[in-house]
Amino acid sequence: MLGRSFYWQNKKKNTEENFSLEIGTNLTENLSNIRKMLEDPSDLVIREFTIGKANHRIAIVYIDGIVNNIYIHDHIMEDLKNASDLPVDKQELFDAVDKEVITVTGIERGHSLDDVSNAILSGNTVFYLDGVDQVLIMDTIGGESRAIEEPQSESLIRGSKEGFVENIRTNTMMIRRYIADPNLRFSTYKVGRRSKKELVVSYMDGIVNPDMVDEVKRRLETIDIDDAPESGYIEQWIEDSFLSPFPQILNTERPDKASEALLKGKVVILLDRTPFVLIAPATFGGLLQSPEDNYWRWSLGTLVRMLRYLAAFISVFLPALYIALVSYHPGLIPSDLAFSIAASRDEVPFPPVMEALIMTATMELLREAGLRLPTAIGQTIGIVGGLVIGEAAVSAGIVSPIMVIVVALNAIASFALPSYSIAITFRILQFGLMAAAAVFGLYGIILCYIMINIHIVNLMSFGVPYSTPFAPSFMNDWKDLVLRAPIAMMKRRPVYMQTNDKKLMNKGERKQ
Numbered sequence: 432m433l434g435r436s437f438y439w440q441n442k443k444k445n446t447e448e449n450f451s452l453e454i455g456t457n458l459t460e461n462l463s464n465i466r467k468m469l470e471d472p473s474d475l476v477i478r479e480f481t482i483g484k485a486n487h488r489i490a491i492v493y494i495d496g497i498v499n500n501i502y503i504h505d506h507i508m509e510d511l512k513n514a515s516d517l518p519v520d521k522q523e524l525f526d527a528v529d530k531e532v533i534t535v536t537g538i539e540r541g542h543s544l545d546d547v548s549n550a551i552l553s554g555n556t557v558f559y560l561d562g563v564d565q566v567l568i569m570d571t572i573g574g575e576s577r578a579i580e581e582p583q584s585e586s587l588i589r590g591s592k593e594g595f596v597e598n599i600r601t602n603t604m605m606i607r608r609y610i611a612d613p614n615l616r617f618s619t620y621k622v623g624r625r626s627k628k629e630l631v632v633s634y635m636d637g638i639v640n641p642d643m644v645d646e647v648k649r650r651l652e653t654i655d656i657d658d659a660p661e662s663g664y665i666e667q668w669i670e671d672s673f674l675s676p677f678p679q680i681l682n683t684e685r686p687d688k689a690s691e692a693l694l695k696g697k698v699v700i701l702l703d704r705t706p707f708v709l710i711a712p713a714t715f716g717g718l719l720q721s722p723e724d725n726y727w728r729w730s731l732g733t734l735v736r737m738l739r740y741l742a743a744f745i746s747v748f749l750p751a752l753y754i755a756l757v758s759y760h761p762g763l764i765p766s767d768l769a770f771s772i773a774a775s776r777d778e779v780p781f782p783p784v785m786e787a788l789i790m791t792a793t794m795e796l797l798r799e800a801g802l803r804l805p806t807a808i809g810q811t812i813g814i815v816g817g818l819v820i821g822e823a824a825v826s827a828g829i830v831s832p833i834m835v836i837v838v839a840l841n842a843i844a845s846f847a848l849p850s851y852s853i854a855i856t857f858r859i860l861q862f863g864l865m866a867a868a869a870v871f872g873l874y875g876i877i878l879c880y881i882m883i884n885i886h887i888v889n890l891m892s893f894g895v896p897y898s899t900p901f902a903p904s905f906m907n908d909w910k911d912l913v914l915r916a917p918i919a920m921m922k923r924r925p926v927y928m929q930t931n932d933k934k935l936m937n938k939g940e941r942k943q
Contacts, residue, residue, distance in 0.1 A: 452544040458488050458561035464544055465492060465551075475551075478508070483517040487524060488561035492547070497554040499573025506534045507556060507569060521562040528558065529567055537570030549627055572600070579605075582684035582706075584851060587723045594684040599629055599703035602686070606633060606699070609690035614638070620651055622665070622702070626658035630665070633689075633699040638924070638932045640696060646893055647698045647711060662702045662709050669711075671891050676859050678852040679892040681710040681717065688722045696930035698893075712892035714899055714927070716912050719743060721849040724915050732915035738847065740913060745844035746857045750787045751864035751876050753837045757783045759872030775831040784869035786830050790838040791865070793820060795858070798842070817842075899927040 455461055462477055469475055478491040491507060514532045518524045529538060535556075541547055542565055547557050554572035579601070582594030595602045603617055614636040621627045632651065634644050650669035659665055662682060670679040683689055684706050689699045692710045700709040719739045724732040757776070761769050779786060797816045821835040841861070848854045860883065867875030890897035900908035905926040910916035924930045 454542055454544070454547070454564050454566055456562050456564050458490060458559055461559055462490055462492070465547055468544060468548060480512075482511055482514060483519070483524060485519050487521065490559040491556060492551055492559065493556040493571065494551050494554070497574040498556060498571045502535075502571050502573060503556055507558075507571070510534055521560060525560050525563045525565065525567075528560070533558070533567070533569065535569040535571065539568045541566045541568050553627065553629075576601070585683060585685050585688070585721075585849070587721070587726075589726045590723050591685065591687045593686065595686060595689075595701075595706040595708060597704050597706055599631060599701055602701050602706075602708065603631060603633070605686040606690055606693070609686055610635070610693060615693070618648065622651075622654050623656060623658040626660075628659055629703040630659075631701040633693060633701065635693050635696070638694065638696050638930050639698065640929045640931065643696075643698060643712070643893060643928075647700070651700075659702060661705045662700070662707045665700060665702060666709055671893070675886065675890055676856045677715070677887065677890060677897065678718065678850070678856065679713055679890070679897065681713045681850070682707045682852065683710060684708075685722060691722060691725075694935075695924055696928040712895040713897070714892065714895065715887055715897055716901065718850045718853040719848065720911075725918070729915050729917040733913075736913055736915055739849065742844040742847040743853075743857060746841055746848070746854070747860050748864060748876065748880075749837055749841050749844070750791055750861055751868040751879075753834070754783045754787055754865055755868040755872045755876055758869065772831070772833050775833055778828040779831050780828070781830075782869075783834075784865065786834050787837070787865055788862075790821075790824070790830055790834055791841070791861070793824075794838050794842050895927055900925070903927075 452464060458479075462479075466475070466477075472494075474495045476491075476493050476495050479488065481488055489511070491503070493503065510533050511528070514528075517532075518527055529540070541550060541557070546568065547566060550557055550568040554574065556569045556571045558567035558569065576598045577596050579593045579596055581592045585594075593605065595605065607615065612635070616634050616636050618632040620630045620632070622630045630651065632644070632647060647669070651665070654665070654668050656664065656668075666678075666680045666682065667673060672679065681692075689708055689710060693699055698711050700711065702708075719736065721735075724736060727735075756764055757772060761773075764772065776783075776786075781789070794817065797820070800816070817839070821839070824830045825832050825835060845854045845857060848857070860879075864876055864879050867879045869875075871878065887898045888896070888902055896903060899905065900912060907923055908925050908927060910921050911925075922936050923933050924935050926933075
C-alpha cells in the first residue's frame, strides 16, 4: 500500500513538473515531451517536414477528431508548403510564418508545455520550429457537432424554431444574429481544473448594470472543480441559496429568449458542450413567462399568462386542498358534491392522505419513466399507463374516481408551466403541503403558504429580490407580469434591473 501511494505521489509530482516545462529550442525534445505527457495517444497527430531554402525543421501537432481537418490542410499545410522567399534566420522565419504565411484567423504564441497541452486538447493546432523556444497556437477547433434543431424542452407554436447546440461558437453566433449591436460583449473564461472548458459571459454594455456584471464574474472566478459537464454545475455553484427549492437562475435552449434577456439588462452565461445557457438574475414572475407571450397579440398573451398562474396554483395546492376538505372541512364542499365524494370513497380502505400519496407518487413514476424512454414510447407510456393504472386502481377500490381526477388535473397543470425547473419546485412543494393538510387541514395549508411567501420575499438572485416586481412593487414592471400590456405601452426596461439605458423604445406615439 505504501509503495502504491509512493508511486502515485511521484507520478503526480512528475506530471506537475512536465506542465511547468518551458518550450526548448530542440524540436525532437519538445515533441518527445508532449508525447510523454499525453502518453502518445493514438489520436495525437504530429506532422514533421521542412520549409525554406535552409530546410528548417517544423512540426504541426493536433488531436484528430476535435479539429477541422480541411481547415488545417487548406490554411496551414498548404500555406507552409507553398511559402517562398522565407528568411534564413530562425526567429525571423518564425515571425514571418506568424504574420505573413499562415492564413488562420486566430493565432497566439505559447511558451510552456502547459500552453501546448491546453491548446491541442481544446482543438487547436500547434506549430513548432526547430531552434525557436516558442510555438504558434492556431484556432482550428472543429470536429463533428449536432446541427441546429428545434429546442426539445421549450417548444413554441409561434416563434423561432432554432435552439442552442453543444458548440459554444455556434451559440455565440446565434446570439449575434439576434442582436447586431457593437455593445454586445462576450467575456471568456476557462472552468474546470482538468477539463478547462470554455465559458462565456454575455451582456449588453451600456444597458446592463455594471455591478451586476461584476458580481457574476466574481462568483464565476471562485469556481474550483475538476470539470463542469453541464451548465447545471455552474448554476449550483453561483446561485445565492443552495438550500432553496426555487431556481434562482433561469436556463433556456432558446436564443430568442436569451437575446430578450440581454436587452432587458440581464447577463447570459454560456458553457461549451451544453445547449442550456443560464440567465441571471431570475425572478418568480419571470419563471412563468414564455417568449411566445410577446409574439401573440396582448389579449391572448395576457390570457395565457393568467392560465399559467392558475396552473401554478393547481399544481401546488390541489392535492392538499382535496385532503384538507375531505378529511377536516367537508362542510365547505357543496352538499351534492360532498355526498358524491363520500359515496365514491365508501369502498376505499385508505384515508385521503394515503390515497393522494399513492396516486401522486404513481404519477411521478410515470412522468419520469416517460422522460427516460424514447420520445414515441415515452408519450405512449405516460398516457396509456396513466389511464390503465387509474382505471385499475378505481376498479380495485384502492382510490376513488375523484382522486384520479385531482391527480390528473395536477399533472396537466404542471405540464402547462413554461419552465421545467419551476415545475419541479412545485412538485416538491406539493408533498409538503399534503403533509401539512393531513395534520392541520386548511390551517396547515395557510401556514405553509405564508412560509413560502416569507421565503420568496427574502430570497435574492444576484442582489435582485426574487419576488420583484410584486414586492418590492414597481408599477411600471406590472405591465409585463401577470398581464401583458400592448407592445406600444412597454417603453421602459424593467425598473428592478437598474439598467443604465432605461428606455426600451422612444416615447413617441405609435403611428397608425
